[in-house]
Amino acid sequence: xxxxxxxxxxxxxxxxxxxxxxxxxxxxxxxxxxxxxxxxxxxxxxxxxxxxxxxxxxxxxxxxxxxxxxxxxxxxxxxxxxxxxxxxxxxxxxxxxxxxxxxxxxxxxxxxxxxxxxxxxxxxxxxxxxxxxxxxxxxxxxxxxxxxxxxxxxxxxxxxxxxxxxxxxxxxxxxxxxxxxxxxxxxxxxxxxxxxxxxxxxxxxxxxxxxxxxxxxxxxxxxxxxxxxxxxxxxxxxxxx
Ligand code: SAH
Numbered sequence: 280x281x282x283x284x285x286x287x288x289x290x291x292x293x294x295x296x297x298x299x300x301x302x303x304x305x306x307x308x309x310x311x312x313x314x315x316x317x318x319x320x321x322x323x324x325x326x327x328x329x330x331x332x333x334x335x336x337x338x339x340x341x342x343x344x345x346x347x348x349x350x351x352x353x354x355x356x357x358x359x360x361x362x363x364x365x366x367x368x369x370x371x372x373x374x375x376x377x378x379x380x381x382x383x384x385x386x387x388x389x390x391x392x393x394x395x396x397x398x399x400x401x402x403x404x405x406x407x408x409x410x411x412x413x414x415x416x417x418x419x420x421x422x423x424x425x426x427x428x429x430x431x432x433x434x435x436x437x438x439x440x441x442x443x444x445x446x447x448x449x450x451x452x453x454x455x456x457x458x459x460x461x462x463x464x465x466x467x468x469x470x471x472x473x474x475x476x477x478x479x480x481x482x483x484x485x486x487x488x489x490x491x492x493x494x495x496x497x498x499x500x501x502x503x504x505x506x507x508x509x510x511x512x513x514x515x516x517x518x519x520x
Pocket of ligand 1: 368369370371394395396397398399400401402415416417418421442443444445460461514515516517518519
């Protein structure tokens with residue numbers, strides 16, 4: 280090989296190494312910046328507003344929220360607000376996710392039902408804490424993308440079902456806790472039935488497109504107690520026709 284060719288080869292290898300390491304550093308930099316944004320989010324928006332349950336806080340520090348939003352929303356993933364996820368639906372504000380998760384007092388051995396999979400973010404936050412999560416979504420496209428995302432991220436303890444969550448999931452009931460992430464006018468009776476004795480449910484109750492009340496429901500034998508916790512605004516609970 281001529282000297283000229285050897286020089287061109289060495290130069291090309293040099294350029295390749297420079298481009299490769301720049302790209303790697305950029306990716307590393309992005310990951311670090313998402314991590315610090317995520318920690319900031321938990322410190323200020325969640326812990327800073329008096330969510331104290333360490334399992335909830337640890338889970339939200341771990342789950343990479345930016346992987347659950349559409350590409351054009353990635354830069355806003357750690358902001359203090361809900362974000363659009365397509366089909367007129369939203370991923371809830373981080374604080375609301377933390378607040379609801381804390382209120383149902385999760386234990387490791389729990390089997391939890393979520394109504395309204397959406398992006399799959401709330402399901403992932405639950406799955407970091409408990410043994411088993413069932414989540415149900417009424418919009419087929421959202422169900423497919425959330426299922427794929429959760430599988431890719433290795434959440435083998437989450438089952439993503441399609442259907443009208445009004446009916447819960449009879450074949451997997453009873454559940455230790457139920458979390459409803461769409462606003463309903465009333466508590467769907469099948470969900471109350473599928474809640475274990477001693478179990479807790481958190482559900483936004485009220486009219487669609489208005490302010491609703493986040494309601495904590497507890498089942499003790501035949502007695503159902505409810506407590507209004509916080510005014511919230513959720514997307515409507517839809518019904519299959
Ligand atoms: N928990 C989600 C956000 C929920 S947005 C997240 O972490 O991203 C509310 C979701 O509830 C929407 O995706 C909507 O399609 C779904 N939904 C509304 N009514 C439903 C019903 N009856 N059964 C199942 N899912 C429902």
